[in-house]
Amino acid sequence: MQSVVYKNYINGEYVESSSGERFVDNNPADTDDVLGYFQLSTREDAKNAISAALEAWEKWSETPPGERGRILIKASEILDSMREELVNILTMEEGKTLNDSRVEINRAISLFRFYGVLASRIHGESLHSSELRTHLITIREPIGVVSVITPWNFPAAIPSWKIAPALACGNTVVFKPASYTPLIGYLLVEALIKAGIPKGVINYVTGSGTTVGLEMITSKNVDAITFTGSLEVGEEIRRLSATSGKNIRIQLELGGKNPAIILPDADIDKAVEMVARGAFGLTGQVCTATSRAIVIDKIADEFIRKIVERAKKFRVGNGLKEGIDIGPVVGQRELEKILSYISIGISEGAKLVTGGKRLTGGEYDKGYFVEPTVFTEVSPDMRIAREEIFGPVLSVITASSFDEAIDIANSVEYGLAASIFTNSLDKAFEFMKRIKAGVVKINKPTTGIEIQVPFGGFKKSSSETFRELGETVLDFYTKIKTIYIGY
Ligand code: NAD
Numbered sequence: 001m002q003s004v005v006y007k008n009y010i011n012g013e014y015v016e017s018s019s020g021e022r023f024v025d026n027n028p029a030d031t032d033d034v035l036g037y038f039q040l041s042t043r044e045d046a047k048n049a050i051s052a053a054l055e056a057w058e059k060w061s062e063t064p065p066g067e068r069g070r071i072l073i074k075a076s077e078i079l080d081s082m083r084e085e086l087v088n089i090l091t092m093e094e095g096k097t098l099n100d101s102r103v104e105i106n107r108a109i110s111l112f113r114f115y116g117v118l119a120s121r122i123h124g125e126s127l128h129s130s131e132l133r134t135h136l137i138t139i140r141e142p143i144g145v146v147s148v149i150t151p152w153n154f155p156a157a158i159p160s161w162k163i164a165p166a167l168a169c170g171n172t173v174v175f176k177p178a179s180y181t182p183l184i185g186y187l188l189v190e191a192l193i194k195a196g197i198p199k200g201v202i203n204y205v206t207g208s209g210t211t212v213g214l215e216m217i218t219s220k221n222v223d224a225i226t227f228t229g230s231l232e233v234g235e236e237i238r239r240l241s242a243t244s245g246k247n248i249r250i251q252l253e254l255g256g257k258n259p260a261i262i263l264p265d266a267d268i269d270k271a272v273e274m275v276a277r278g279a280f281g282l283t284g285q286v287c288t289a290t291s292r293a294i295v296i297d298k299i300a301d302e303f304i305r306k307i308v309e310r311a312k313k314f315r316v317g318n319g320l321k322e323g324i325d326i327g328p329v330v331g332q333r334e335l336e337k338i339l340s341y342i343s344i345g346i347s348e349g350a351k352l353v354t355g356g357k358r359l360t361g362g363e364y365d366k367g368y369f370v371e372p373t374v375f376t377e378v379s380p381d382m383r384i385a386r387e388e389i390f391g392p393v394l395s396v397i398t399a400s401s402f403d404e405a406i407d408i409a410n411s412v413e414y415g416l417a418a419s420i421f422t423n424s425l426d427k428a429f430e431f432m433k434r435i436k437a438g439v440v441k442i443n444k445p446t447t448g449i450e451i452q453v454p455f456g457g458f459k460k461s462s463s464e465t466f467r468e469l470g471e472t473v474l475d476f477y478t479k480i481k482t483i484y485i486g487y
Contacts, residue, residue, distance in 0.1 A: 005037045006186050008045060008206060011052035012199025017041040017207070025182055028095040028328040029318040029367040035093055038182045041207035046174070046215035049203035053145040053172035054221045056200025061142045061170040063198075069119030072164055074195035076112035079188070083109070086156070086187060088320070093181050094155055095327035095367075096282055097319040108160040108188065111451055115164035122169060122474055124481075135485045140478035142170030143249060144223030147216035149209070149237075151229045152330055153285045155181035159188055161451065161469055162226045167192075167201065169477035171224070174203045174216055178229075180330050182206045209233060217241045224249040226468075226476070228287075231255045231388070231414075231460055238463065251476050252463035253456060255388040256416030258446040259292040259409040261431065263402060263422040264299045270443070271421035272303065275394070276310040278419070278445035280372040283326045284392035285334075287461075288417035288439060290446045292378075292385060294405045297398045304376055304396055308354045311372040311394070316359060318367070328367040329391055335368040338391030342373060345384040350375040350395065380408045388414065402427060410436045415458030417446040438462060 005022065007014040017039035027033035039045070060068070079086065083105055090101040124138035146166045150158045155177060166173050177185030189204040205212050217225055217237050225248060227237050234252040241248050260278060262271045278290030295303045319327035329335050335358065342356050355373030370391060378385050378395040385395050399405040409418055418437035422428055428442045438457040439449065449455050454467035466476035 006039070006182065006206075008039050008041060008049070009189055009193070009202070009204040010045070010049045011055075011203070018044050023179060025093065025180070027092045027367070028180075028330050029320070030363070031366060033092065035089070035183050038179070038206040041205050041212050043211050043215040045207070046176075046205055046212045047219070049174045049205045050145060050215070050219050050221045052200040052203055053174050056198060057144055057172045060172055060198060060201045063170070065122055065168070065170070066120040068168055068170065069116040071192065071195045071197055072112045072116030072119065072168060075191040075197075076109050076116060078191040078194050079105070079109045079112065082187075086184070089187070090156060090184055091319040091327070093183050094152060095319055095330055097324050097327055100282055101319070104154060104157050107451065108156040111157065111160040112164050114451055115168040118165075118471065118474075119168035122478065129484070133487050135487070137483050137485065139481050139483065140169070140474065141481055143477060143479055144171060145221055146171045146173050146477070147222050147225045148173055148175040149213055149216060149225070149227045149229065150175075150177055150185070152178035152180035153282075153287070155184040156188065158228050159185050161473075163188070163202065165473045166226070166477050167197075169474060171477055172201045174205065174222075176205055176207070176209075176212050176216060179206065179208065214240070218244050220244050220246050222248065224251070224476070226251045228253040234463070249466075249476065250463055251466045251468065253287070253468060254461050255390075255414055256287045256289070256457065256461050257291055257386060257388055257412045257414040258288055258417045258419075258437070259294050260290045260419040260421065260446055261405045261409060262293060262295045262299065262303055263420065263424070263427060264296050265423045266421035266443075267423065268299060268302060268306065272306040272310055274419070274421070274443070274445040276307060276314075278447045279394040280311060280314050280326060280392040281447060283329055283370075285329060285390055286447050288447045288449065289390075290419065291389060291393065291395060292409070293394055293396045294399055294408050295396060296402070296405065297400055300396070300398045304353065304374075307394070307396070308374055311354050311374050314372045316369050316371065318363060326372070326392065328369050331368060334390065335370060338370055338389055338393065341384055341387070341389045341391070341393060345375050345378070345382070345395070348382045348384065349377070350382060350384060351377040355392070380411055386412050402430075406431065406434050410434075413460045416461035417441065417457075419444060419446045
């Protein structure tokens, strides 16, 4: 691929950063493969983008919802027409396999269509009053300028599930993609531009979180922040956003340490397959990845033998190639973090039963490849059982009973996704009620979500304010006004 310089998109124009500096976007499976150079933007650039969004807001908020929806549906069609190109770019930029990229691009296309259709169905309520000759109605109004800050692991789907509903509701957007994956975000914005989005309604600024991001979370001209990323940055955003002096609305979707409980009455082979996919699929770089398998002790030996066999079968390599199951991790920093957690696990006394190393030699030397890794003899208080690793590392913990398994599952500070494998309806229901997680799966992997239902975590996995996806997300992107009509 020929590498090009990509610009920011502010107030309807492609512009360079005032810094005059750029950063490189390369392929984590082959770092010699450069996808492009992006603007290392300044706070001034972010300010300009926010001003443009503020200026465009009134007109866009008054644009009939059907017209806003038409632009989103058109953007979906444009993305659809370049589907295979996007699939290839996503694999080259983020590293996931072509199959996984196809799933994600399809999701982005569906999201623009879903919220395009929903735009003209955004509605309030009509209620009876307790007084005579009075009627009550509620209407939804857009909130204003929305800062959209996203991670690199789903660089097409996550921006789409924030930008599309924000625009459908009549808000204007300043979007900062993660610096590992700016190109996919650029192409989403380009589709909106081609679909006819008016100037200033969507603005795209690349650069670091601590400059561009800082302005986007502290500006008094921003009305809402939607952020997906790590717990550390999420907590910083929660703290800093309070300094804008404005009652800003925030939605934070953060990390996970997702458990899968395997009971003796489960179909063990099915559980092994689902846990393996949840733990190692997408190289474990998923907020809902299975990172703890909590197994009842009498089936632990069988489960461990089978999960180790399955882990060894994952073919790791460049996601562009046929027959590859999982690609590289996204960068040097992430690789080092994963390897350091593996050392921590060993030093804490857990038993490394497979994997544990960076893959080297031949083409592996060009990228950041790591073996699917399984630890056993993990106790719930070890760091590898509590902290998010965000790589293909599974900790197997044994429990002597269902109650103990639930307690272990709930013992971490995160609460994003959780699974149980059982054939007992009783146990499945009890799990559903007692587990502290926002996404609960029965006989399914912790990973994999659908767009028409709410998504978000409990505890530190989420701001616990507003959910994403489905129709529920409209609560975040609109304000409700209650009107009393006397006649
Ligand atoms: P990250 O927190 O490092 O970065 C996320 C985004 O925030 C990036 O665009 C980054 O540039 C920006 N940023 C960084 N510092 C900032 C600051 N001080 N102010 C404003 N913005 C700042 O996360 P990441 O490494 O890109 O993504 C991985 C993390 O995302 C994992 O923890 C994962 O669990 C989480 N994640 C959560 C969900 C979910 O829905 N809960 C989904 C996907 C990923």
